[in-house]
Amino acid sequence: MKIAFIIPVYNAANTIRRAIASIDTKYEHEIICINDGSTDESLAVLQELAKMYKELTIINQENAGAAASRNRGLASMSSDVFMFLDADDEFLPSRIDYMADYYLKNDDVDIVLGQLGRERHGEWQTIPTHTEINKFDTVNLAQCPAILQSIGPGAKMFSAKFADLRFDEDVVFCEEHTFMARAFNKASDIQLLPNIIYGYNNVEGSITEQRTHRFEDYLANAAVVRQRVMDILLLSNLRVYYSYRFDELIVSYLIQSYLANQKEITEPFINAVTMYLKTMQTTDYEGRALFRIIKVVEQGGKGWTKPIYETWRETLHYVGIGRPPYYRFKVEILPRRAKFKSKMTLKKFLKR
Incomplete structure (x- = not known):
């Protein structure tokens, strides 16, 4: 051989x-x-x-x-x-x-x-x-x-x-x-x-340590790759499992790594994540993976404004998740900020 x-x-x-x-x-x-x-x-x-x-x-x-x-x-x-x-x-x-x-x-x-x-x-x-x-x-x-x-x-x-x-x-x-x-x-x-x-x-x-510097490009790539793999996997249980593997263990950490470096929630960032969440709706997905992404976005970044939040709120309504008006959001949800590891390296999740 x-x-x-x-x-x-x-x-x-x-x-x-x-x-x-x-x-x-x-x-x-x-x-x-x-x-x-x-x-x-x-x-x-x-x-x-x-x-x-x-x-x-x-x-x-x-x-x-x-x-x-x-x-x-x-x-x-x-x-x-x-x-x-x-x-x-x-x-x-x-x-x-x-x-x-x-x-x-x-x-x-x-x-x-x-x-x-x-x-x-x-x-x-x-x-x-x-x-x-x-x-x-x-x-x-x-x-x-x-x-x-x-x-x-x-x-x-x-x-x-x-x-x-x-x-x-x-x-x-x-x-x-x-x-x-x-x-x-x-x-x-x-x-x-x-x-x-x-x-x-x-x-x-x-x-692999530099990928957060082109966040929007990589998240767009992720949506393309995700759809291709979903088309390959014929069984629904395989597609749901891949959602866990990809959405929860890769994409959410891409978002987390970006926010650990950039801190501020911006309109282009929310638009990129919105595009990805809507892509998830076109095929099977793991519910906890969706909520992991939402948690990272809401509790991993700073600088929310009312216009940006309204875009985010509309996105979550689109995927069937309710969110309160902006001022209640600031009082009820933002204070529950999670402590994510700021030194998380994407290589740990991409090369395995």
Whole structure:
């Protein structure tokens, strides 16, 4: 069996050595690094590494984003299975072969799904919300909607039958979701493993840490991605679960991160959130996800004015939620401000 490792590289000169060094396997393999128009020393480092690792291939392209980079890697691979690795992350020792062994044990398994780890106090820890899939089991998407918790491409080994799938290149927020939804839908069996396979690292200045600076664009992207995934998921229970995963655990934290940095409620902000809430009404959604977004908006920001509130109140009436007149709102609801973590990083929710 041959394994392809697809690594998008953008300004990762300080981390790419660690990422590639973490690829330890007894199986034949290829390492495909897509240099996505890096402006630092990434290309020079890759060229140095190519002399050390005969399996490493470098593809250079103008900056086009992670989705385009992964798609170039998929189009270039010649392996039986493939895995994705971000240039600032790493595989844990011996875990690649552990996954490969389980892939080979069962002809019906199309995806092996392991655990993602986040380093804390010198130890790798699993994602708390992944409890339902943190086990040894063979399932499919219909049997186990919780697979949608692990909606990122990391910590997974895919059959080459999925190499024709593509990431969305026309969005820059959650561009991996449609790829994963299609793969999960298409898979016969998915092997769950309780072991941490993949460690991701927070890097100062990384793209995922900067996404709140283009809040309106990202929320618009989120609405597009959400609709595409809802069209892919045929069962209503899967759509409701995805709403929990996406609306509550990603979009609400995007809003929270924005308000933690900007503080003030503005008309463009409310208009962007209004657009998103109305988009939610066009398909199935999880009620608590809707209320989580509302709570973050109302209790996470400051500077409400009567005109802005009237726009917000009209939106909530549209989705079937009543709100009092402005002055009662100021007295009854605003004083119950929630204490949200101001240092919440989106990477914790996007890369899992």
